[in-house]
Amino acid sequence: MLFHVRMDVKIPHDLPREQAAEILAREKAYSQELQRSGKWRHIWRLAGEYANFSIFDVQDNAELHAILSGLPLFPFMQVTVTPLLRHPSAIREDDS
Numbered sequence: 001m002l003f004h005v006r007m008d009v010k011i012p013h014d015l016p017r018e019q020a021a022e023i024l025a026r027e028k029a030y031s032q033e034l035q036r037s038g039k040w041r042h043i044w045r046l047a048g049e050y051a052n053f054s055i056f057d058v059q060d061n062a063e064l065h066a067i068l069s070g071l072p073l074f075p076f077m078q079v080t081v082t083p084l085l086r087h088p089s090a091i092r093e094d095d096s
């Protein structure tokens with residue numbers, strides 16, 4: 001199942017610099033592992049915002065929730081999920 005996810009990151013200004021750096025490093029590793037697995041299909045930075053658009057390809061809502069709530073940055077994020085399906089006018093057989 002495909003999902004579009006918008007992640008807005010809001011790291012508290014008073015979070016110690018070292019702690020923030022450690023969380024960001026874990027976030028990057030977690031994200032890249034999921035990208036390599038194919039579950040996190042795409043990630044794009046929104047120009048001018050500390051936010052991203054991502055595409056996930058997962059089994060179901062529960063798997064998506066587990067992945068998103070497992071993000072190291074999850075406590076500092078606002079996450080918006082939109083389920084996706086193939087458009088009847090799409091010219092490509094797959095969604096790649």
Ligand SMILES: O=C(O)CC1=CCC(=O)O1
Pocket residue numbers: 007009027028029031050051052073
């Ligand atoms: O910077 C972001 O958009 C938050 C984030 C998601 C995965 C990652 O590595 O950073």
